[in-house]
Amino acid sequence: MEKPKTVKILKFHPEKCDGGLGCEKACSQVHFKSDEGGEKSAIRILKDDKTFKMHVCDHRGLCIDMCPVGAITRKKNGIVLLDKNTCIGCQACVGFCPIGAMRKSDSRIEPFKCISCGACVRACPNGALELVEIKINDIREIVYHKQGV
Amino acid sequence: MAEGQLSIEEYVTGNTKHIWDLKKILKAHKVLFDHTFKKNIVKKGYANRTIYINLSSKEIIEKKVTDKMKQKFTGGRGFGLKLLWDSIKSTTKWDSAENELIITTGPLCGTTQYPGSGKSLCLTVSPSTGIICDSNVGGFFGPYLKFAGFDALEIQGKAKNDVVIFIDGEKGRISVETAPLEETNSHILNEQLTKIYASEDTDKSRQKISVVSAGKGAENSFWGCLNFSFYDIRRKVCRMKQAGRGGLGTVLRDKKIKAIVVKVDKFDGVSNNPADPEILVKIGTKLHREIRDLDRYQCNMRAVGTSHLVEIMNEYDLLPTENYRFGSFPKASNIYSTKFYKHFTKIIPDGCWHGCTMACSKTVDGFTVKTGPYKGQKVTVDGPEYETVGCGSNMSLWDPLWILEFNFYCDTYGLDTISAGTAIAFYMEMYEYGILNKERCSGLELCFGNGEAVLEFLHCIAQGDKSDFIKTASKGIKRVKDWLIKNKWGDSQLINDCGMESKGLEYSEYVTKESLAMQGGYGLTLKGPQHDEAWLIFMDMVNNAIPTFADKAEALHYYPMWRTWFGLNGLCKLPWNDIEPANNSETDEPAKVPEHVQNYVDYQNAITGWNIDKNGLILQSERCYNWQRAMNVWMGRGRRKDDWIPYRSMGPVTEMEYLSRIDRYDKDLVEKIGLSKKELEKLSLQEKMKILYDYRQNQYQKLADAVYFRRGWTPNGVPTPQKMEKLGMDDPKMLKMLQEKIDGDEKAGLNVWGGRYEKNEHPPSKNPKYWEKW
Numbered sequence: 001m002e003k004p005k006t007v008k009i010l011k012f013h014p015e016k017c018d019g020g021l022g023c024e025k026a027c028s029q030v031h032f033k034s035d036e037g038g039e040k041s042a043i044r045i046l047k048d049d050k051t052f053k054m055h056v057c058d059h060r061g062l063c064i065d066m067c068p069v070g071a072i073t074r075k076k077n078g079i080v081l082l083d084k085n086t087c088i089g090c091q092a093c094v095g096f097c098p099i100g101a102m103r104k105s106d107s108r109i110e111p112f113k114c115i116s117c118g119a120c121v122r123a124c125p126n127g128a129l130e131l132v133e134i135k136i137n138d139i140r141e142i143v144y145h146k147q148g149v
Numbered sequence: 150m151a152e153g154q155l156s157i158e159e160y161v162t163g164n165t166k167h168i169w170d171l172k173k174i175l176k177a178h179k180v181l182f183d184h185t186f187k188k189n190i191v192k193k194g195y196a197n198r199t200i201y202i203n204l205s206s207k208e209i210i211e212k213k214v215t216d217k218m219k220q221k222f223t224g225g226r227g228f229g230l231k232l233l234w235d236s237i238k239s240t241t242k243w244d245s246a247e248n249e250l251i252i253t254t255g256p257l258c259g260t261t262q263y264p265g266s267g268k269s270l271c272l273t274v275s276p277s278t279g280i281i282c283d284s285n286v287g288g289f290f291g292p293y294l295k296f297a298g299f300d301a302l303e304i305q306g307k308a309k310n311d312v313v314i315f316i317d318g319e320k321g322r323i324s325v326e327t328a329p330l331e332e333t334n335s336h337i338l339n340e341q342l343t344k345i346y347a348s349e350d351t352d353k354s355r356q357k358i359s360v361v362s363a364g365k366g367a368e369n370s371f372w373g374c375l376n377f378s379f380y381d382i383r384r385k386v387c388r389m390k391q392a393g394r395g396g397l398g399t400v401l402r403d404k405k406i407k408a409i410v411v412k413v414d415k416f417d418g419v420s421n422n423p424a425d426p427e428i429l430v431k432i433g434t435k436l437h438r439e440i441r442d443l444d445r446y447q448c449n450m451r452a453v454g455t456s457h458l459v460e461i462m463n464e465y466d467l468l469p470t471e472n473y474r475f476g477s478f479p480k481a482s483n484i485y486s487t488k489f490y491k492h493f494t495k496i497i498p499d500g501c502w503h504g505c506t507m508a509c510s511k512t513v514d515g516f517t518v519k520t521g522p523y524k525g526q527k528v529t530v531d532g533p534e535y536e537t538v539g540c541g542s543n544m545s546l547w548d549p550l551w552i553l554e555f556n557f558y559c560d561t562y563g564l565d566t567i568s569a570g571t572a573i574a575f576y577m578e579m580y581e582y583g584i585l586n587k588e589r590c591s592g593l594e595l596c597f598g599n600g601e602a603v604l605e606f607l608h609c610i611a612q613g614d615k616s617d618f619i620k621t622a623s624k625g626i627k628r629v630k631d632w633l634i635k636n637k638w639g640d641s642q643l644i645n646d647c648g649m650e651s652k653g654l655e656y657s658e659y660v661t662k663e664s665l666a667m668q669g670g671y672g673l674t675l676k677g678p679q680h681d682e683a684w685l686i687f688m689d690m691v692n693n694a695i696p697t698f699a700d701k702a703e704a705l706h707y708y709p710m711w712r713t714w715f716g717l718n719g720l721c722k723l724p725w726n727d728i729e730p731a732n733n734s735e736t737d738e739p740a741k742v743p744e745h746v747q748n749y750v751d752y753q754n755a756i757t758g759w760n761i762d763k764n765g766l767i768l769q770s771e772r773c774y775n776w777q778r779a780m781n782v783w784m785g786r787g788r789r790k791d792d793w794i795p796y797r798s799m800g801p802v803t804e805m806e807y808l809s810r811i812d813r814y815d816k817d818l819v820e821k822i823g824l825s826k827k828e829l830e831k832l833s834l835q836e837k838m839k840i841l842y843d844y845r846q847n848q849y850q851k852l853a854d855a856v857y858f859r860r861g862w863t864p865n866g867v868p869t870p871q872k873m874e875k876l877g878m879d880d881p882k883m884l885k886m887l888q889e890k891i892d893g894d895e896k897a898g899l900n901v902w903g904g905r906y907e908k909n910e911h912p913p914s915k916n917p918k919y920w921e922k923w
Contacts, residue, residue: 065496068503069356070157070382086353089418090261090504091430095437104434106427109418 007078008116008131009139010043012054016128019052021045023120023129030119031112032105040105042114043129054129057101057114060139063093078136084110157352160383160497163515165526167337174330175345181312183324184209188414189298194256194421194756195219199232200299200323202314204404205246205306209323214300221878225255226283226716227773228301229272230780233281234883236305239783243276243400246307250400252294252361252409253301257756258719259292260504261418262426262433263748264440265721267292267502269377275395275676276371277568277625278653280781282395282676285716287501287510288377289359292719293318293413296420308405315346319414328407334364334611335376336528336561339387342410343380352382357415360387362408363398365611366562370623372572373398374565383497384514386529390501393565394679395654402563424758432748432755433504440506440728448727453486453493454509455535455723460485462539466810467660467686469543471597472574473649473797474806476660483547484538492516492549507724509534513553520601521558521608530557533566539658540570544577545597554604562611567679571655572626573603575648579629584639591616626650646796652677652786661798663813664690665845666701669852672794673705673866675777681722683708688740699913702855711741713770718753725749772876775860775868779883782867782890789866789903792853799845807838814841851904851912858913861920865899867891869920 023045024037032040044055061080064072071086072093082093082102089109093102104111121129189196201210214228222231229251241248251272260266269291275282294302297318304314313328332338339360347354360378367373375392392398419426444450449457459481462468466476492513499508513530533556541552559566577597579585587594591614593602609616610623621632626648634641649656654677661667667690670683685704688694695701715722730744737743750763759765781787800814801807807814818824818837822844829837857864861872869891870884894900902912916922 064156066498066506068498068500070352073156087418088261088416088503089430091434092437092498092504092506095434095506096441098441104430109426109430 004076004078005136006133007059007136008133009058010056011130011132013128014051016126017052018126022123026119026123030117032107042103042112043120058139063097063102066092066096079116081115082113157382162384162386162529164528169341171345174341177330178326178328181325181327182207183322185322186211186298188321191295191420192422193424193758196295196298196300198299199301199303201303203306204308221772223717223769224300225253225719226270229253229270230773230776232301232303233272234780241274243274244403247305248274250304251301254291254295255717255719257752259295259421260429262429262504263752264436264505264507265724268719268721270716271375271392271397273397273400276399277396278677280784280786281777284392284394284397286377286392287390289379290361290377290411292502293359293411296413296416297411311405311407313407314409316411318412319348331407334561335362335389335563338362338408339378339389342408343387346410346412352385356380356382357413360408360410363401363563364561366564367398368402369613370564370610371396371399371625372565372568373402373563375401376560376563379501384529388531389560393567395676398563421756423756425755428751428755432751436724437506439730443731444728450507450509450727453490454511456486456489456533456538458535459538469539469658469660471545472543472578473660475809478542480547481542484541484549488549509723516553518557519554520604528557531560532556536658537566540566543570543574543658544603546600551600558607562607567657568625568655571649575626576622578647584633589618591618626655627653646802648795649797651794652791654678659686662800665848665852666695666704668794668799668849669705669856671798672792673853673856682712698851698855701852702859705856706859710767710770710774713774714766717769717773772878775873775876776878779868779887783886787866789853792866799849800841804834847905854902854904855913863891863900863920864902864917865894871920
């Protein structure tokens with residue numbers, strides 16, 4: 001299989017965000033069929049003084065090599081996906097994600113993460129979120145052994 | 150592979166591929182007897198039953214695990230001890246039909262969230278020591294055994310011909326089948342059986358199988374280890390971890406078991422059905438993060454495994470060299486972890502159980518074998534770990550590639566690298582002194598540094614060579630010492646002082662001459678000199694944190710109990726103190742790693758739903774530790790005389806050793822023994838050595854006095870009925886036995902302190918029958 005070269009990741013325009021968290025609610029719908037948002041959402045919008053910050057997976061894929069059962073793979077379209085049926089809930093990916101973007105909710109043992117589905121983009125009334133296509137090599141600047149691998 | 154993302158399909162080991170007619174191999178299996186069982190669910194860490202297989206009477210029986218059993222023995226090694234007590238006799242020998250081979254799991258075993266949670270505990274009456282030996286091992290077998298439905302597997306009796314025991318957690322069936330066609334050596338056998346028994350021809354299916362086996366070497370020596378497999382989906386290799394110490398593999402092959410195979414149906418992150426999974430996630434993730442952030446500044450386990458210890462030990466004069474004569478060597482940098490790092494495959498989650506991000510199980514893939522039956526083939530070598538590298542230096546072999554070859558053959562032949570390495574180092578020293586020679590060694594020139602001869606020796610063992618030397622030498626140091634002395638080939642004191650064994654078991658790879666507490670850590674043990682009970686060298690020798698006998702005794706109470714606890718629960722010790730929180734040194738007791746101790750309290754409570762504190766954990770261990778010592782006593786051992794250690798582990802046996810560290814020893818004579826510098830100058834080397842010898846022997850006896858007292862044993866090292874009752878271990882048969890043994894010791898005048906005390910010193914208690922008041 002030819003390796004994907006690009007992937008769509010989320011881009012945030014904080015100046016357009018009003019802190020309504022519709023994105024988080026839409027995300028928790030995707031993952032847990034719940035509109036609670038918060039810890040059930042793969043994307044988090046955090047208040048940062050007078051503005052907002054986005055916290056979400058950038059699909060760099062360090063977690064792929066952490067998984068002992070091969071539940072995390074990079075799909076043809078470049079996204080890094082966790083298959084919860086294969087996952088054995090060890091949390092190695094959660095613990096080792098350098099930006100804390102692999103998430104864990106109390107409602108099930110398997111973690112979850114952003115799959116670039118665009119539900120949050122569609123949910124934002126202000127157009128503060130956008131999916132942009134980038135080269136995978138550009139996000140892979142972190143060298144593995146620096147992560148203790 | 151330096152960096153990049155490794156998709157599972159991509160990595161290629163370059164190993165030699167084998168093509169076997171697996172259908173033919175399976176067709177040759179004949180089911181001798183079988184048993185179907187109801188699949189049940191593990192509840193709060195326990196499957197609540199064990200399985201008993203008798204190969205002689207062809208019985209398979211399910212035994213219930215009662216709440217009382219959990220309360221008294223916790224699980225793991227504790228369950229093993231309980232099952233052995235109920236099944237063997239005090240006279241049972243390793244090769245008696247009633248001897249059992251037990252593999253147990255423990256309530257925390259199989260958890261995926263907390264690193265180091267996949268250990269199995271194996272117990273048997275050991276061929277080396279004649280008493281119970283326990284060994285803690287990774288690989289998938291333990292977790293799978295529990296998820297298939299059993300807290301422990303107990304095998305008694307012997308088969309007539311080679312058999313495979315297959316525990317099928319998918320179908321709920323156990324079968325004992327003849328297995329005539331498989332290879333015996335583990336790296337091939339494990340692969341054959343994994344492929345035969347996997348439900349589908351996929352890596353996912355193969356990952357649900359685990360095999361326990363031992364190779365040809367285990368059949369023909371007392372050093373047989375058990376190889377526990379874990380299928381690696383990236384390397385596509387059945388990797389293995391060893392239950393190394395005490396000849397468990399020898400017992401497996403004596404029972405004519407070629408392998409034990411377990412298949413798990415399905416499992417996930419909550420297959421233990423923990424009382425509180427969220428706590429596990431919380432403490433597990435916290436530890437993953439600590440490892441992520443700190444490992445590379447602390448032990449570097451994720452990069453080089455335990456081999457990082459080689460350079461540290463050499464630096465502190467603790468790396469055994471030339472049969473423990475020295476603790477460091479100019480050539481040692483040839484085998485530092487950096488030299489192995491070059492060969493290790495990187496970027497693979499190298500845990501021996503899922504979720505262990507400590508990831509110390511390194512391999513060298515595509516290694517070209519240079520000697521023996523697999524010469525020219527490319528294989529995966531699991532390891533080497535520190536101990537195996539230490540065996541290299543002990544035999545004065547300084548080539549990493551040679552150590553890899555030694556490691557590979559020991560593993561696949563089912564030989565314990567530690568016992569083999571330590572014993573061969575002793576034979577080499579005897580060779581140097583002319584006590585052994587080429588003729589006495591069946592033509593092998595077994596001198597220090599002769600790697601070719603060592604490998605030839607291993608191949609001879611695996612081939613079942615019947616010459617006097619191979620037959621005796623493969624049974625270990627104790628038998629060889631007797632053999633040398635019987636033949637009057639050398640001075641018996643020299644032979645006894647140099648042979649690094651205690652209780653019949655070979656020492657593991659640390660020089661203990663300058664740490665009295667660690668001498669106790671090896672000698673005042675249950676199964677023999679293995680570092681898994683206590684490792685106190687730094688605390689004692691480097692940091693001088695436990696200066697008095699009472700301090701050392703406290704450490705030799707607490708740490709063996711603490712480390713025993715891992716074995717009761719199915720855990721690995723490494724994530725306790727081979728990674729430490731960043732602020733650990735600021736805590737009250739950094740050596741105990743208080744934050745991690747609290748993790749384990751939370752961990753056990755979260756699995757079992759109990760509500761215990763850190764003292765409760767120690768109490769669990771104390772029950773089982775004393776029980777095992779009491780069983781040693783029952784089997785005619787477990788006394789002061791059995792805690793004897795060779796002088797090589799206490800001080801310089803030879804003039805060369807003394808002279809090589811003359812400043813240190815001379816300083817001891819002045820500062821510790823109180824000689825004046827003038828007196829020192831007048832003494833000959835032999836006189837100085839004699840004074841040091843007597844002093845250090847006496848120190849060890851005083852240490853034993855203090856430790857026995859702290860542990861609540863008689864001055865002859867016997868746990869008292871009072872102590873057992875206090876711990877809640879009230880088995881009347883055991884209490885009666887202990888009282889009889891103590892009365893016997895009393896009659897023989899053995900209930901006395903072992904140390905010689907000067908006027909200003911005193912033994913731990915003025916009343917040598919102190920325990921009677923309890």
